[in-house]
Every structure is written in structure tokens, then in C-alpha cells.
Amino acid sequence: MRKIGILTSGGDCAGLNPAIYALAKSLYSRLDNVEIIGIYDGFTGLIDLNTKVLGPDDFDGLLDQGGTFLRSIRQGFKTMEIPDEKGVTKADKIVKNYKKLGLDALAVLGGNGSHKVAKLLSQRGLNVVALPKTIDNDIFGTDETFGYDTAIQTGVNYIAHLKTTAASHSRVFVVEIMGNKVGWLALSTGVAAGADVVILPEIPYDIDKVNKAVTKALRHRNYAFVVVSEGAYSKNEPQKNKERAFTRESTGFHGIGEQLAKEIEAGTGRETRSAVPGHELRGGTPSAFDRLYTMQLGNYAAKLIQEEKYGLTVARVKGKITANKLEDVAGISKPVPLDDRLIKAARNTGISFGD
Ligand code: F6P
Numbered sequence: 001m002r003k004i005g006i007l008t009s010g011g012d013c014a015g016l017n018p019a020i021y022a023l024a025k026s027l028y029s030r031l032d033n034v035e036i037i038g039i040y041d042g043f044t045g046l047i048d049l050n051t052k053v054l055g056p057d058d059f060d061g062l063l064d065q066g067g068t069f070l071r072s073i074r075q076g077f078k079t080m081e082i083p084d085e086k087g088v089t090k091a092d093k094i095v096k097n098y099k100k101l102g103l104d105a106l107a108v109l110g111g112n113g114s115h116k117v118a119k120l121l122s123q124r125g126l127n128v129v130a131l132p133k134t135i136d137n138d139i140f141g142t143d144e145t146f147g148y149d150t151a152i153q154t155g156v157n158y159i160a161h162l163k164t165t166a167a168s169h170s171r172v173f174v175v176e177i178m179g180n181k182v183g184w185l186a187l188s189t190g191v192a193a194g195a196d197v198v199i200l201p202e203i204p205y206d207i208d209k210v211n212k213a214v215t216k217a218l219r220h221r222n223y224a225f226v227v228v229s230e231g232a233y234s235k236n237e238p239q240k241n242k243e244r245a246f247t248r249e250s251t252g253f254h255g256i257g258e259q260l261a262k263e264i265e266a267g268t269g270r271e272t273r274s275a276v277p278g279h280e281l282r283g284g285t286p287s288a289f290d291r292l293y294t295m296q297l298g299n300y301a302a303k304l305i306q307e308e309k310y311g312l313t314v315a316r317v318k319g320k321i322t323a324n325k326l327e328d329v330a331g332i333s334k335p336v337p338l339d340d341r342l343i344k345a346a347r348n349t350g351i352s353f354g355d
Pocket of ligand 1: 011074111134135136178179180230282
């Protein structure tokens with residue numbers, strides 16, 4: 001009998017439940033004798049031994065469900081190797097409990113931080129396979145992460161609702177979009193929603209250029225939209241804002257949208273409001289793309305487990321489902337390249353990046 005543990009870790013997103021569904025159903029069909037152990041609240045469930053033996057029926061109906069029925073708690077990578085009063089670290093507890101549960105493998109559905117923990121546990125001898133989830137799309141080595149597509153559509157719908165009120169009141173709206181330290185989600189959402197200005201952490205903005213672009217948009221219609229990534233910063237304050245980005249855990253990013261709205265109102269003379277969809281971007285029903293994508297990722301993860309290939313994270317590279325070594329990709333960020341095709345296309349269609 002093979003015992004496989006599954007956990008979901010870090011910020012949730014739409015796509016986790018379908019990924020669990022595909023992984024579990026595929027494990028049941030690939031392996032003659034398998035027991036799946038659900039681990040609750042991410043790595044916390046392995047530290048505190050909060051687990052449950054699940055059966056095939058437990059996974060029914062998950063394909064179209066948002067969130068994660070295994071729940072998730074953030075366990076910072078940095079805390080993993082800090083010894084407690086008895087000299088025992090969280091990583092030690094996880095390794096001990098993995099053995100206590102008799103696990104043959106552990107599937108970790110997580111983002112960047114979780115990939116670092118997965119790599120650490122793999123180095124400590126556990127059989128780990130990871131799957132790339134996050135609305136931020138910032139995991140190195142994969143074309144996309146799951147959850148990203150749903151979040152783009154949620155952001156686009158959110159902005160569509162704001163457009164009517166922006167038009168009624170002849171206002172400028174600044175919409176702050178999550179994304180941690182990278183601008184993928186703001187870029188895709190902003191371009192797809194028809195924003196006039198898109199501001200990313202990868203391209204520090206010049207407020208005069210932003211105001212110029214907003215004024216230009218207001219010449220053509222009575223309202224304008226600026227989409228700003230939560231980690232963005234002005235070119236005049238790179239140090240201050242970089243520090244802000246790196247201390248997100250203590251401060252939170254929220255604030256750049258509000259700050260920009262004030263600067264735009266002062267610079268253009270047009271009434272400006274800010275709006276933050278925030279965690280709404282992580283919620284809701286997974287898109288058809290995310291369902292189809294996680295179907296493939298989950299199935300591939302099950303194949304790796306079947307073949308006892310570990311220390312890997314499933315990925316899509318140039319459209320092909322494959323796997324990367326955790327040691328090659330964990331902890332490496334994936335910022336939007338300045339020559340990204342979507343940035344080029346957006347610039348050519350008149351969208352400003354505030355630079
Ligand atoms: O990593 C996903 C993400 O939603 C980021 O886009 C955002 O910065 C962060 O998580 C928010 O985290 P929390 O749910 O802890 O507020």
C-alpha cells in the first residue's frame with residue numbers, strides 16, 4: 001500500500017480544489033493500492049498532525065469548487081528552521097510526522113514560499129512533488145501558475161462594474177491589483193479590461209507621465225482607468241518603495257492605489273477614486289482554463305508519484321506539461337520581462353505604463 005499526503009499551502013486561489021480532484025482521482029486510477037491522507041491547514045497540519053484518511057468519495061464534486069477544502073495557513077519559510085525551546089524546528093516536526101504517518105510521498109500545492117519549504121523537505125529526505133498555484137503567476141520555470149487565469153477574469157469583471165459608475169460621474173478610477181512583488185496579474189487584468197495606464201513593479205512609474213496619459217484618455221472620453229499592481233513604486237522613491245515591497249508581511253501592500261489616486265486628482269484636476277478588489281481575486285469559481293489546466297497538472301503529479309520521481313514540481317513549459325527540479329526553481333522569482341510580448345502589444349495600442 002502507498003500512502004500519499006496532500007496539502008495546500010500559502011494564499012489560496014481558485015484551482016486548488018480542482019487540482020486536488022485531478023491528483024487524487026488520478027492516483028486512485030494509477031495505483032492499485034493507495035491511501036490518500038488529507039493534511040489540513042498546509043504545513044501546519046503536518047506540524048500539529050491534523051490529518052484525515054480520505055476516500056474516493058471525498059473528492060467528488062471538487063472540479064468546479066473555489067478555495068481548498070484542505071484549508072491553508074501561511075507558514076513562512078524563514079520560520080521552518082528556527083528551533084523552539086526544546087531545540088526542535090518546524091521542519092524537524094514535519095519530517096518526524098511524515099514518518100509517523102507512514103507517508104510514501106507528499107504532494108504540496110503551493111506558491112513561491114511553499115516551494116521553498118518543499119525544497120527544504122526534499123533535501124531532508126522526504127519524497128515531495130509540488131504543484132504551482134498562485135494568482136501572482138510568479139513561479140519560475142512554468143509558463144503559468146494555476147489560479148492566475150481565474151483571477152484575471154475576476155479582475156476584469158470587477159473593472160467592468162466600475163466602468164459604468166466611472167462613466168456616470170466622469171471620474172478617474174485607480175484599481176489596485178494583487179500580485180505580490182510582480183506585475184503579471186495587473187498587466188493581464190489591466191490590458192484585458194482596457195485600462196488607459198497599467199503600472200507594474202517592474203516599471204517604476206513617473207507621476208507626470210501617468211497624469212499625461214490620463215489627461216490624454218480624458219480627451220477621448222469622460223472617464224479613465226489606471227490599473228496598478230500592489231507592489232508598484234514611483235521612480236522617485238525606489239529605495240523607500242523597494243523596502244516597502246520587502247516588508248510586505250508586516251505592512252501589507254495596500255496603499256499604492258490610494259496614494260496614486262490623490263496624485264492623479266492633484267495632477268489632472270479630475271475627481272479620482274481608488275478601488276481595491278483585494279482577496280476577491282483569489283475567490284470564486286475556477287475558470288474553465290484553470291479546471292482544464294489543473295486536470296493536466298494533477299494527472300502529471302500523480303504520474304510522477306506512480307513512478308516514484310520526487311524532488312520535482314509540475315510545470316508547463318512552452319505548452320508542454322513537464323516537471324522541474326525543486327532545487328532549480330524554488331525561491332526564484334519570475335518578474336514580467338520588460339520586453340514581454342503583451343507589454344509591447346499594449347504599448348503599440350496606446351496603453352501607457354507610466355514610464
Ligand atoms: O500570493 C498571493 C497573494 O494573494 C498576493 O497577491 C498578496 O500579496 C498576498 O497573497 C496577500 O496575502 P494575505 O492573504 O496573507 O493577505
